[in-house]
Amino acid sequence: MRKKMAKELHVVMLPWSAFGHMMPFLQLSIALAKFGVRVSFVSTPKNIERLPQVPSTLASLINLVGLPLSELPNGDLPDGAEATVDLPFDKIPQLKMAYDLLQDSFQKFLADQSPDWIIIDFMSHWVIDIGQELNIPVMHFSAFSAATGAFAGPPEYLTGEARMKVRPSMESLMSPPPWVKFPSSVVEKKHEAFYMFNFFFGSNGTQFSDVERLAQIMKNSQAILIRTCSEFEGPYFDLLNELHEKPVLATGFLPPDVPERTKFDDQPWKDIFKWLDEQKPKSVVFIGFGSECKLNREQVHEIAHGLELSDLPFIWVLRKPEWAKDETEVLPPGFGSRTRGRGVVSLGWAPQMEILSHESIGGSLFHAGWGSMIEILGFGHSLVLLPMIADQGLNARLLVEKGLGVEIERADDGSFNRQDIARALKLAMVLEEGEPLRLRAGQAAAIIRDMELQHQHYIGQLVHFMESYQTK
Incomplete structure (x- = not known):
């Protein structure tokens, strides 16, 4: 049942073009719509077509918006490739380049819609400047665990000299960072550390590395959302609140609905x-x-x-x-x-x-x-x-x-x-x-599966925060 709000909120979602990111954003969209929030979910046309159907009872509140990818100057992105699943690993930098070219059409969409909030992934750092120009607050929604966020740390330790002090090598990813003061086994193993150090901190084929994008978004967004709950990840979630000088909110787990037993035709x-x-x-x-x-x-x-x-x-x-x-x-x-x-x-x-x-x-x-x-x-x-x-x-x-x-x-x-x-x-x-x-x-x-906790409490808390936030 939808909840009545003092004013209708309109939120624009922009996930990264990977289904492991688009699905949590869609699940968050559905959870917000159940509270009466109007959501514009933005991706590319092919990605929109491949998403599961929105529940018919919420279809009037969730607008799926397809913004076409621009062709790269060198034509290096294969035809029809609009998500990471469509590409071999070595072609993903080309998808990032094409994704960055969405910024002009996305800005025009925002200027036309004038939403109350923009919720973005870790990739679209350019939305920060757009939000400031249009005076629209921005939230970063992390589809990762609180433990992963705590391992990454605050933005000031992700780039530059500060990062080199704590993360100078792949070996430094194999032990907990200094800001994790409690016993933790959340570290990378050797083969993972090699990949993470080169892929996350290294060049991704675009002007900005993944970690530089994330740092800018975390530093300049108005709030950070984590797909977790404190009942499950208490110490790590509490640490995130200490590390970031802004509101850090849990969305709950956003669990998908339990399906009814289907009679299959095939x-x-x-x-x-x-x-x-x-x-x-x-x-x-x-x-x-x-x-x-x-x-x-x-x-x-x-x-x-x-x-x-x-x-x-x-x-x-x-x-x-x-x-x-x-x-x-x-x-x-x-x-x-x-x-x-x-x-x-x-x-x-x-x-x-x-x-x-x-x-x-x-x-x-x-x-x-x-x-x-x-x-x-x-x-x-x-x-x-x-x-x-x-x-x-x-x-x-x-x-x-x-x-x-x-x-x-x-x-x-x-x-x-x-x-x-x-x-x-x-x-x-x-x-x-x-x-x-x-x-x-x-x-x-x-x-x-405690929907009173996962939905009523956590999503209700998020909606209240968005309603009561005052743009400076």
């Missing part, structure tokens, strides 16, 4: 759900690495062999890799016949929320992405963590620190083996020593 999914219905409650492992993680052949095969060794029933949603000519090349020879009846592999799209909500699912092997964690832990499933990119390693350390997950062992080069995968799966799913983890997963689910 025979493969009818058969898969019939198979799930036949399994024991909490017995099946779900495996999924999303659309952004591009696993190589060795990784896919080690995961497959680990599943085979675990003897656990499983359902694996696997995106067809670019290195495989056809489906027969994706999995190890004989894997399908050896696991027939015990496991299901689905290549391509899958109804992930419907699978996760099924009573036979008891755990998940996944990449420790923050949004996926919220979906999976929201059903009380055990977490087996195999982080791949970006913030996922930091999330994995946080979840292990909280006793909610088992992280698969890795060598310094990031490689892993089938024995460690099988060992982690069995610990999380069936072994007696994993029982405390399974118990805590259920307790965490109660927090994530």
Whole structure:
């Protein structure tokens, strides 16, 4: 039910062109619309088309706005590429360049709409100047955990000489920063630190590095929003409030709605759900690495062999890799016949929320992405963590620190083996020593699914802040 407000707020959202960012922004848009806030969600036309449908009851309050990307002078962005999922890793700098060229059309849209607030991601630092010119306050919404934000630190330590004092090398990312005064295991491992130091702090092919963009946004925005709640990340969230000289607000987890059981028309999914219905409650492992993680052949095969060794029933949603000519090349020879009846592999799209909500699912092997964690832990499933990119390693350390997950062992080069995968799966799913983890997963689910807390409290608090804010 919508809440009546003293005045109608209009908020403009601008996420970065990656689905791991667009989805939290859309979920925040829906949560705000439930309070009667009018939202303009801005992205590119193709991205808008690929978003899930907005609930019909809120369609009048959420306007999906498609601003076309400009062509790059050198034509180096492939046709139809409008999100990171459309590109190999080495082409993402071109997407950032094209994204930066949205600023003129975005400014015209803002001047025409005169919204009360602009909510932006970490990439669009140029919105700060636009907001100041048009006298519209700007919020930064972080789709990352509070622990990741605390690890990054305040803006003055992200660039320049101050950054060089605390983050002079990749090794400096492998221990907690000096402003984290409490015991913390939220650090990078060696293979992650190499990637993070070069990708985050280094050049990204544009005039401004990712960290320079983030620093400018955090320093000059009027408030910072974090997709978390203090009941889950208390010490890290409290630290963020100490580090930033401005309001830091939690949005809550923005958990997606639990889907109703769908009757699927296509025979493969009818058969898969019939198979799930036949399994024991909490017995099946779900495996999924999303659309952004591009696993190589060795990784896919080690995961497959680990599943085979675990003897656990499983359902694996696997995106067809670019290195495989056809489906027969994706999995190890004989894997399908050896696991027939015990496991299901689905290549391509899958109804992930419907699978996760099924009573036979008891755990998940996944990449420790923050949004996926919220979906999976929201059903009380055990977490087996195999982080791949970006913030996922930091999330994995946080979840292990909280006793909610088992992280698969890795060598310094990031490689892993089938024995460690099988060992982690069995610990999380069936072994007696994993029982405390399974118990805590259920307790965490109660927090994530507490809509009075997640929606009424946190979103209500955010709406009140936006209503009462006075532009200087």
